[in-house]
Amino acid sequence: MTIEDRDDAYLITHALATDTLSRLRDAETEQVAFRKGLVKLGRICGYEIIDGAMETEYVPVETPLAETTGERVKGLDDVVIINVLRAATPFVEGLLKAFPRAKQGVISAGRDEAAGMTDDGEFPITIDYVKLPEIRPEDTVIVADPMLATGSTMAAVLDHVL
Numbered sequence: 001m002t003i004e005d006r007d008d009a010y011l012i013t014h015a016l017a018t019d020t021l022s023r024l025r026d027a028e029t030e031q032v033a034f035r036k037g038l039v040k041l042g043r044i045c046g047y048e049i050i051d052g053a054m055e056t057e058y059v060p061v062e063t064p065l066a067e068t069t070g071e072r073v074k075g076l077d078d079v080v081i082i083n084v085l086r087a088a089t090p091f092v093e094g095l096l097k098a099f100p101r102a103k104q105g106v107i108s109a110g111r112d113e114a115a116g117m118t119d120d121g122e123f124p125i126t127i128d129y130v131k132l133p134e135i136r137p138e139d140t141v142i143v144a145d146p147m148l149a150t151g152s153t154m155a156a157v158l159d160h161v162l
Contacts, residue, residue: 003052010053017044024146035090038146042094049142050076050098077101078138084109084145084157085129091146099142105132109157125156132161 002014023029024037054073061070079102083092096102107130111123118124135141143161145154 003048005053010049012045012048012052014044014048017041017048020044038087038090039094041146042091042144043097044094045091046095046098049140054140075138075140078136078140079103080105080133080135080139080141082107082132082141082143082157082161084143084153086110087147088144092144095142095144102142103133103139106130107132107157107160109153109160111153122150122152125153127156127160130160135161 002012002017004011004013020037020041024034024041029037050073054075056071057074058069059072061068076099079099081092081095081099081102082105083089085106085108092104096104108128109125112126113123115124141161143154143157145157148154
């Protein structure tokens with residue numbers, strides 16, 4: 001399996017995802033290639049989330065010849081993608097290719113480097129703008145922020161959302 005359940009998060013280890021991520025991290029990657037790579041990575045991650053973290057169900061399907069049984073992904077209409085603004089925008093574009101019916105939210109969050117580091121050696125996180133759809137208990141929530149360093153921005157966003 002190319003997605004590992006890590007209790008509160010999933011780790012995607014698909015070879016194409018790690019290859020794309022390595023290309024994105026390369027200092028020689030130009031802006032257009034970086035943006036296209038984020039779209040590609042978002043699409044790969046979306047498919048991996050569907051395959052590794054969402055359940056399927058068997059449903060009757062009427063074909064032109066006979067009735068048979070098909071398999072559908074449960075909860076595809078119950079997905080909320082939260083875009084942590086800036087780098088996540090092309091990443092979300094890719095996720096939406098896997099989840100075309102997802103509801104979307106936006107959060108502008110980032111480190112406040114001008115404020116300087118706190119006593120614990122981290123920059124304070126500011127959340128400037130929040131526009132979220134209603135999040136229901138049955139929703140699968142994907143917080144899209146492909147630029148993680150310490151994870152402090154992601155932690156602040158999760159605290160705000162949850």
